[in-house]
Amino acid sequence: MKQIVVTLVGTDKPGIVERISKTIYQHKGNWLASSLSKMAGQFAGIIQVMLPEEQIESFHAAxxxxxxxxxxxxxxxxxxxxxxxxxxxxxxxxNDKPGIVQEITAALHHAGANVLKMQSHCESAPNWGGELFKAEILIGVPAELSLDEIQERLEDIANDLVVELQLKRD
Structure with missing residues (x-):
């Protein structure tokens, strides 16, 4: 048995996840973990699967x-x-504007943190005069890295970006 990671992108339609899971099952595989989403009419997913090595090629084709x-x-x-x-x-x-994600992820990277998971979206904010950008980023922080240092780096760019940033220690 071998673990593989499968990335999938395509037009979203009812039954797509069932077809994927059936294909995994038909190839004697086991669905271990996944993250699946619909965005702008598209289905996107990443799945960790355990398959017999001799089934991987036919699974991929199927x-x-x-x-x-x-x-x-x-x-x-x-x-x-x-x-x-x-x-x-x-x-x-x-307020949504180009560069928010780039600036924040750059600050996290340069501080030594690793982005493990990120979810973001924009929503209408009539009182703010446009779109409101919201994101939640789960980061991995090496034990030797100070969370206070990450907090300082984020606060430094928050004013320039005109965003509210909050670091929650898990």
Whole structure:
């Protein structure tokens, strides 16, 4: 048995997840973990699967036969595991404008944090005169890295970006 990671993108339609799970099952696989979303009419997902090695090639061909779905199978899984880590969450809110995600993720990277998961969206904010950007970023922080240092870096850019940032220690 071998663990693989499968990334999928395609037109969203009812039954797509059932077809994917059936294909995994038909190839003697086990669905281990996933993150699936619909965005702008598109389905996007990443799935961690355990499959018999001899089934991987036929699984890949079969999942690519699902109409309007593109699949990439990643067989060489390299689990990035820094020495002791802890997690924290960064909440962001402010008027939407280009560069918010780039500035924040750059600050996190340069501080030594790793983005583990990010969810973001824009919503109408009539009182603010436009779109309101909101995001939640789960970060991995090496034990030797000070959360106060990350907080300072985020506060430095928050004023320039005109966003509210909050670092929650998990």
């Amino acid at each position: 999942v690519n036969q699902i109409s309007d779905l593109r699949c990439v199978v990643h067989e060489d899984i390299n689990e990035f595991q820094p020495s002791e880590t802890r997690t924290a969450t960064v909440d962001i809110m402010g």
